[in-house]
Amino acid sequence: MREICTSGSVGAPGGQPPGATRHSTIIDVLRRLRPIVAQIELHDRDLARQLRRAASSIALNTSEGSGCNGGTRRERYRNALGSARETGACLDVALAFGYVDDVDAKLLDALDHVRATLVKNVT
Numbered sequence: 001m002r003e004i005c006t007s008g009s010v011g012a013p014g015g016q017p018p019g020a021t022r023h024s025t026i027i028d029v030l031r032r033l034r035p036i037v038a039q040i041e042l043h044d045r046d047l048a049r050q051l052r053r054a055a056s057s058i059a060l061n062t063s064e065g066s067g068c069n070g071g072t073r074r075e076r077y078r079n080a081l082g083s084a085r086e087t088g089a090c091l092d093v094a095l096a097f098g099y100v101d102d103v104d105a106k107l108l109d110a111l112d113h114v115r116a117t118l119v120k121n122v123t
Helices: 020-041 045-066 070-096 105-122
Strands: none
Touching (some): 020 045, 020 070, 070 105
16 A cells, blocks of 8 residues: 655655655554554544544644644654653553554554654754
């Protein structure tokens, strides 16, 4: 599947367009979340909806921020960071309530990478 939006924000390694690595990582997180969201939805539709909105907001705010300058850019990245943290909290709640038994380590690593990258861009 071809990703439509791969340009924007901060420099990516290897001569890729700025933001390409971050956007593809975020999209990877969203893809890995799909089965977890479906599993959560069997138990708690509201939590699944909140997880879906928070995760989507990461991609949407970073993409929007990549087209902005200065304080507006930083604010969009700050919003994306909040959504990334909320995504992690939704996963914690789902685990605590037993809606899911486990969350894939690669998903958690990718989400941590996204959060770390966003922290660097808002501080």
